[in-house]
Amino acid sequence: MNVIANEDGCGVLVVGASAAGLATAEALRRKGYRGGLTVLGAEPHLPYDRPPLSKQVLSGAWDPERAHLRPQAALSALDAEFVLADPAVGLDPAARTVHTASGRALRADAVVVATGLRPRTLPGQADLAGVHVLRTLDDALALRADLLASSRLVVVGEGVLGAEIAATAHGMGLEVTMAGPQPAPMTSQVGPLVAGLLAELHTERGVRLRLGAGVSRLSGHRGKVTGVCLDTGEVLPADVVVVAIGADPATGWLASSGLRTDNGLVCDSRCRAAEGIYAVGDVARWHHDRLGVSLRLENRTNAMEQADTVAANILGDDQPYRPVPYFWTDQFDARIQVHGVLPAGAEVTVTDGDLASRRFVALYRHDGRVTGVLGWNMPKQTRLRRQEVVDALPDLAPALR
Amino acid sequence: MKVTIDQDRCVASGQCVVAAAEVFDQRDEDGVAVLLNPDPPAEQAADVRHAAVVCPALAIHIEE
Numbered sequence: 001m002n003v004i005a006n007e008d009g010c011g012v013l014v015v016g017a018s019a020a021g022l023a024t025a026e027a028l029r030r031k032g033y034r035g036g037l038t039v040l041g042a043e044p045h046l047p048y049d050r051p052p053l054s055k056q057v058l059s060g061a062w063d064p065e066r067a068h069l070r071p072q073a074a075l076s077a078l079d080a081e082f083v084l085a086d087p088a089v090g091l092d093p094a095a096r097t098v099h100t101a102s103g104r105a106l107r108a109d110a111v112v113v114a115t116g117l118r119p120r121t122l123p124g125q126a127d128l129a130g131v132h133v134l135r136t137l138d139d140a141l142a143l144r145a146d147l148l149a150s151s152r153l154v155v156v157g158e159g160v161l162g163a164e165i166a167a168t169a170h171g172m173g174l175e176v177t178m179a180g181p182q183p184a185p186m187t188s189q190v191g192p193l194v195a196g197l198l199a200e201l202h203t204e205r206g207v208r209l210r211l212g213a214g215v216s217r218l219s220g221h222r223g224k225v226t227g228v229c230l231d232t233g234e235v236l237p238a239d240v241v242v243v244a245i246g247a248d249p250a251t252g253w254l255a256s257s258g259l260r261t262d263n264g265l266v267c268d269s270r271c272r273a274a275e276g277i278y279a280v281g282d283v284a285r286w287h288h289d290r291l292g293v294s295l296r297l298e299n300r301t302n303a304m305e306q307a308d309t310v311a312a313n314i315l316g317d318d319q320p321y322r323p324v325p326y327f328w329t330d331q332f333d334a335r336i337q338v339h340g341v342l343p344a345g346a347e348v349t350v351t352d353g354d355l356a357s358r359r360f361v362a363l364y365r366h367d368g369r370v371t372g373v374l375g376w377n378m379p380k381q382t383r384l385r386r387q388e389v390v391d392a393l394p395d396l397a398p399a400l401r
Numbered sequence: 402m403k404v405t406i407d408q409d410r411c412v413a414s415g416q417c418v419v420a421a422a423e424v425f426d427q428r429d430e431d432g433v434a435v436l437l438n439p440d441p442p443a444e445q446a447a448d449v450r451h452a453a454v455v456c457p458a459l460a461i462h463i464e465e
Contacts, residue, residue, distance in 0.1 A: 023454070026454075030450070030454075049459065051412075069459060300457040301414065301416060301455060301457045304454055304455050304456075304457070305454075305455055308451075308454060308455075326414065326416065328412055328413075328414060328457070330412070335412075335413060335432075337413070337415075377431075378432070379413035379414070379415060379427060379431065379432020379433075380415060380427035380428065380429055380432045382415070382432075383414075383415030383418060383419070383427065386419065
């Protein structure tokens with residue numbers, strides 16, 4: 001479709017005002033689109049960046065304003081209407097109309113779904129003070145306020161977010177315990193070898209690990225959390241608890257739309273869910289046609305790259321989206337970067353540096369083929385290995401299935 | 402085109418070098434981005450704009 005030529009003049013509606021949504025709006029303008037452009041956001045804030053929330057914003061190293069994705073002047077120059085603090089509650093794909101919580105009905109020639117994720121919670125969590133999730137800026141500030149007034153934090157969740165929060169909170173002077181079912185932090189993301197090094201790092205710095213056991217429930221007294229109960233019967237006492245057990249694509253508002261959702265809004269290789277309906281960022285499950293698999297990526301780089309492809313396709317291009325996945329995490333002095341994918345059971349070979357000095361690059365192979373590269377405090381050397389992942393892209397498919 | 406990098410924001414992803422290797426490089430020791438040419442020629446402009454777009458730390462600024 002070509003929205004520039006559309007006589008209705010309704011333009012493009014981007015549902016979601018975070019990295020992916022804003023990047024789509026910016027990419028449309030950069031590519032010459034001059035029509036109507038509306039960005040609808042559930043939160044009251046102008047677009048801000050999420051990766052710093054668990055690090056610089058939580059620690060207080062950055063003022064919240066520094067996490068804004070663009071200064072006000074740049075947003076004004078975008079010539080887009082920002083409709084904030086008004087969550088989308090429904091979509092009529094045929095009429096390309098989005099209904100909002102406040103009762104607005106926004107019609108567009110093209111709708112871009114960029115609603116991101118909703119953090120998972122534990123049963124009973126909502127009834128207890130002192131229990132947090134971390135997804136939004138308000139979440140980060142509320143958690144920070146509670147941490148500043150507390151001494152014992154239990155982080156439920158040993159993934160990227162849980163491990164980052166544990167490291168940051170420890171740096172703020174709290175006594176931190178990390179709980180979760182995996183044997184070591186980020187085992188499912190980076191495999192047992194590197195996860196073991198992360199366990200060593202956290203332990204050495206003073207984070208108490210209580211891993212390898214499920215969390216059965218939260219305990220509380222008079223409406224305030226007092227601890228986390230494990231399957232083993234152990235109770236971890238806490239003044240504050242963060243629940244970082246993953247997140248689900250925010251597609252609940254699409255339930256009556258007739259669009260297919262399956263762990264994300266299901267799209268074709270062009271990131272199109274239906275005629276004139278696209279998805280971008282954490283919420284989008286699309287068909288990576290070079291890999292031959294359906295993928296959904298929860299990372300910052302994907303938000304920007306996918307937005308570029310979606311904007312091009314809205315403007316009449318026909319581009320498949322074929323990224324090389326990339327994510328990074330910072331924990332204590334460790335900067336870990338991953339290009340490609342690291343499947344469970346992969347064979348890991350250190351190619352640069354060494355494990356003992358905590359400066360290394362490791363190649364991950366599945367059935368003898370390179371699928372990804374991980375670097376620990378060797379960013380440049382890691383990136384130099386990226387081409388091996390690119391060259392192996394069509395062979396990645398078996399590792400992803 | 403005038404390009405600047407905010408090295409304090411840089412997270413050393415190296416995505417800028419992937420996008421425009423003539424204009425960006427990384428420090429060997431910590432991977433922080435360095436500018437090889439703050440005033441790239443017109444034929445590199447599209448790559449540099451792409452580098453700014455894919456930078457996950459929003460650390461690249463361009464004045465056209």
